[in-house]
Amino acid sequence: xxxxxxxxxAVEIGAKEPWPDNVSLxxxxxxxxxxxxxxxxxxxxxxxxxxxxxxYELVFKKNAEHMSPSGKVPFMxxxxxxxxxxxxxxxxVNTKGFHLSSHLExxxxxxxxxxxxxxxxxxxxxxxxxxxxxxDVVTEVSRPRYGSVYPxxxxxxxxxxxxxxxxxxxxxxxxxxxxxxxxxxxxxxxxQALSEKLDKNLYFFGDNPxxxxxxxxxxxxxxxxxxxxxxxxxxxxxxxDNLSQFVSRIDSKYHSKDLQH
Amino acid sequence: MxxxxxxxxxxxxxxxxxxxxxxxHRMLLGFTGKEDRNIFNQIPAHVNKVHVDGLExxxxxxxxxxxxxxxxxxxxxxxxxxxxxAQSKLRKLDxxxxxxxxIDTSKGKQSGTNDxxxxxxxxxxxxxxGIHGEVGTNDGAVxxxxxxxxxxxxxxxxNMEYSYGTKMTSGSLMFSKPLFENxxxxxxxxxxxxxxxxxxxxxxxxxxxxxxxxxxxSRLGSHTLSCEGVWRELGCMNRTxxxxxxxxxxxxxxxALKHVFARDHRDNNILPNKGxxxxxxxxxxxxxxxxxxxxxxxxEFQAFKQLPLSTVFQLSLGGGIMxxxxxxxxxxxxxxxxxxxPLTLRGFNINAVxxxxxxxxxxxxxxxxxxxxxxxxxPFRIGKGGFDDHxxxxxxxxxxxxxxxxxxxNMKEDLQRLAETYRLSYGLGIVVRIGGLAxxxxxxxxxxxxxxxxSSNVGLQFGIGVTFS
Numbered sequence: 001x002x003x004x005x006x007x008x009x010a011v012e013i014g015a016k017e018p019w020p021d022n023v024s025l026x027x028x029x030x031x032x033x034x035x036x037x038x039x040x041x042x043x044x045x046x047x048x049x050x051x052x053x054x055x056y057e058l059v060f061k062k063n064a065e066h067m068s069p070s071g072k073v074p075f076m077x078x079x080x081x082x083x084x085x086x087x088x089x090x091x092x093v094n095t096k097g098f099h100l101s102s103h104l105e106x107x108x109x110x111x112x113x114x115x116x117x118x119x120x121x122x123x124x125x126x127x128x129x130x131x132x133x134x135x136d137v138v139t140e141v142s143r144p145r146y147g148s149v150y151p152x153x154x155x156x157x158x159x160x161x162x163x164x165x166x167x168x169x170x171x172x173x174x175x176x177x178x179x180x181x182x183x184x185x186x187x188x189x190x191x192q193a194l195s196e197k198l199d200k201n202l203y204f205f206g207d208n209p210x211x212x213x214x215x216x217x218x219x220x221x222x223x224x225x226x227x228x229x230x231x232x233x234x235x236x237x238x239x240x241d242n243l244s245q246f247v248s249r250i251d252s253k254y255h256s257k258d259l260q261h
Numbered sequence: 262m263x264x265x266x267x268x269x270x271x272x273x274x275x276x277x278x279x280x281x282x283x284x285x286h287r288m289l290l291g292f293t294g295k296e297d298r299n300i301f302n303q304i305p306a307h308v309n310k311v312h313v314d315g316l317e318x319x320x321x322x323x324x325x326x327x328x329x330x331x332x333x334x335x336x337x338x339x340x341x342x343x344x345x346x347a348q349s350k351l352r353k354l355d356x357x358x359x360x361x362x363x364i365d366t367s368k369g370k371q372s373g374t375n376d377x378x379x380x381x382x383x384x385x386x387x388x389x390x391g392i393h394g395e396v397g398t399n400d401g402a403v404x405x406x407x408x409x410x411x412x413x414x415x416x417x418x419x420n421m422e423y424s425y426g427t428k429m430t431s432g433s434l435m436f437s438k439p440l441f442e443n444x445x446x447x448x449x450x451x452x453x454x455x456x457x458x459x460x461x462x463x464x465x466x467x468x469x470x471x472x473x474x475x476x477x478x479s480r481l482g483s484h485t486l487s488c489e490g491v492w493r494e495l496g497c498m499n500r501t502x503x504x505x506x507x508x509x510x511x512x513x514x515x516x517a518l519k520h521v522f523a524r525d526h527r528d529n530n531i532l533p534n535k536g537x538x539x540x541x542x543x544x545x546x547x548x549x550x551x552x553x554x555x556x557x558x559x560x561e562f563q564a565f566k567q568l569p570l571s572t573v574f575q576l577s578l579g580g581g582i583m584x585x586x587x588x589x590x591x592x593x594x595x596x597x598x599x600x601x602x603p604l605t606l607r608g609f610n611i612n613a614v615x616x617x618x619x620x621x622x623x624x625x626x627x628x629x630x631x632x633x634x635x636x637x638x639x640p641f642r643i644g645k646g647g648f649d650d651h652x653x654x655x656x657x658x659x660x661x662x663x664x665x666x667x668x669x670x671n672m673k674e675d676l677q678r679l680a681e682t683y684r685l686s687y688g689l690g691i692v693v694r695i696g697g698l699a700x701x702x703x704x705x706x707x708x709x710x711x712x713x714x715x716s717s718n719v720g721l722q723f724g725i726g727v728t729f730s
Contacts, residue, residue: 063511069500077504151514151550154492158512 037127044218062149101210122190123219132166136229195240301338310378320414326442353444356411358386396699398726402426431455461612463502463621482524503619517546538563557583575634577730583626597624600663603724608686608706613716615663630661656689685710
């Protein structure tokens with residue numbers, strides 16, 4: 001009799017606990033392999049999960065990019081599901097019942113989507129431009145890092161292959177033809193918009209963090225702290241005080257505790 | 262027209278119409294009953310001269326080496342046999358469109374009554390190729406080949422091939438050359454690209470490689486030594502691929518030294534009646550940055566015996582084991598052994614035996630396989646003539662096992678477990694030989710012993726392929 005009750009109890013608890021214990025987040029090696037845009041994407045997702053208070057295990061794999069169902073990192077392995085990239089992960093977390101932006105109204109949510117779209121179109125592409133269209137960065141940082149996990153001759157072959165692929169994509173989007181000045185202008189405009197939206201608030205939408213905060217933090221932190229032969233973007237961001245303070249605030253709140261690694 | 266004289270005649274011989282021995286006579290002399298052969302072997306003969314007509318581009322030394330044994334003949338029968346051997350050696354070089362030989366009495370002042378000369382007439386070719394069908398296990402392909410032959414005069418060939426099939430697409434460019442002017446010793450080098458799909462494990466690969474190998478015969482059988490470097494790219498076939506396979510997606514490099522020994526004394530390679538087959542493969546491979554990655558052994562043995570009433574009995578045995586040489590070497594799923602199939606371990610789906618995850622077979626590093634077959638002719642006649650010869654009914658028992666053996670700890674227990682967790686199936690069916698190209702089997706199988714994780718096929722199973730056990 002007692003065991004029947006215990007079983008029923010366990011089943012109830014199980015149903016109410018939608019976030020399992022063995023969730024893993026896969027990304028490339030941080031020390032020697034990962035590149036600027038991937039680092040920003042991974043950091044955005046990690047910050048978002050920390051903001052939601054969700055546990056996960058961080059797994060470093062040199063072939064994370066190829067393991068991912070969409071070809072992009074980071075990707076999350078939760079039960080039988082594989083979800084990759086920021087937006088799908090946010091949507092999946094929402095279905096599990098965890099919301100960061102539930103307190104927002106419809107118009108604000110629409111605004112948030114617009115800003116996230118702006119960040120994706122400008123900051124992400126700027127990072128890709130910096131990694132693959134600036135010759136200094138390409139030869140000193142991007143290609144060596146990308147090939148560092150493979151033996152010769154794969155390290156050369158694969159890094160050149162990735163170089164051509166990324167350049168072709170940027171060309172199709174119209175970014176490869178821009179000069180560094182033009183890209184800096186775009187970054188500046190984007191930061192201006194973000195800075196105006198943030199104003200003197202703690203977070204972009206009031207006193208509680210949202211997806212936009214996680215995404216922006218990921219990109220800005222990466223651009224500010226990564227040492228590259230070309231550091232123009234860091235200088236641009238530092239012109240906006242409230243953005244720099246925003247970055248250090250989120251850093252100290254969600255990442256100085258070093259929760260997961 | 263160039264010609265090669267293997268032995269200088271005492272005087273110049275005027276060109277005459279040689280008395281040609283018809284091909285049917287050649288065959289009769291060599292290949293009919295023992296009594297005939299003995300008669301022709303007793304007639305003494307001596308070959309004065311061997312003459313090869315039709316050489317333009319081919320260098321003489323390589324041709325001389327193939328035909329010079331004809332000079333040693335001591336009797337008529339021996340001349341025919343040696344000439345026939347020389348003809349097949351020349352044919353093996355693959356640079357002649359047509360090779361014919363004629364035996365003529367030797368004319369000349371110093372020729373005796375027993376002196377003969379042998380004349381080979383060859384037609385060179387510089388280009389070759391064709392379109393062929395190929396059969397793998399339950400998949401087929403069309404292969405288009407284009408060859409540049411005899412590049413520098415000593416049977417250096419360049420072979421370009423493209424295959425398009427149901428589970429694979431591949432292209433290769435190979436350069437081959439007989440070494441020491443011996444067509445049996447063949448050196449090959451080249452590159453290839455191979456796209457393959459492996460639906461039983463849920464992945465597809467693109468392999469790009471360079472390889473060089475030497476094939477040579479020995480008293481026991483033929484050996485092939487090869488070294489190869491492959492860039493392998495593994496990708497998942499769809500979203501439902503098991504995570505254990507997904508973890509191996511990406512690029513890797515494998516370089517391998519391989520030795521293959523083969524001894525095929527069966528009288529037919531699709532439906533043998535008698536003979537034995539023994540093949541043995543050893544591979545020493547390095548993966549990525551581990552130069553000594555793993556060592557792999559594989560052996561296969563088949564024996565056929567003809568029994569009364571036109572029945573044939575077959576015994577097959579096979580086994581393989583793989584050992585990582587450095588701890589922490591990750592052996593890719595592409596190097597694992599797989600077991601199961603309509604022609605090997607019947608009653609189980611292709612490669613679906615052994616460790617699996619989410620419906621995808623993972624393979625393992627050790628296996629063994631055995632089979633006993635009894636072939637009988639069909640109980641009824643179908644068509645006329647030798648058509649029935651291509652059909653057999655067979656009853657079989659297959660057993661085997663596939664599992665991982667951990668060499669660091671409890672190796673003995675793992676090997677014991679491999680023997681104990683055997684899979685067993687038996688049944689009967691029809692075997693069809695398709696023109697020397699493939700073997701088709703339609704069997705009714707009863708998998709008697711199935712283990713967890715295996716995917717079995719009870720009842721009718723259809724299989725077509727070339728390798729079987």
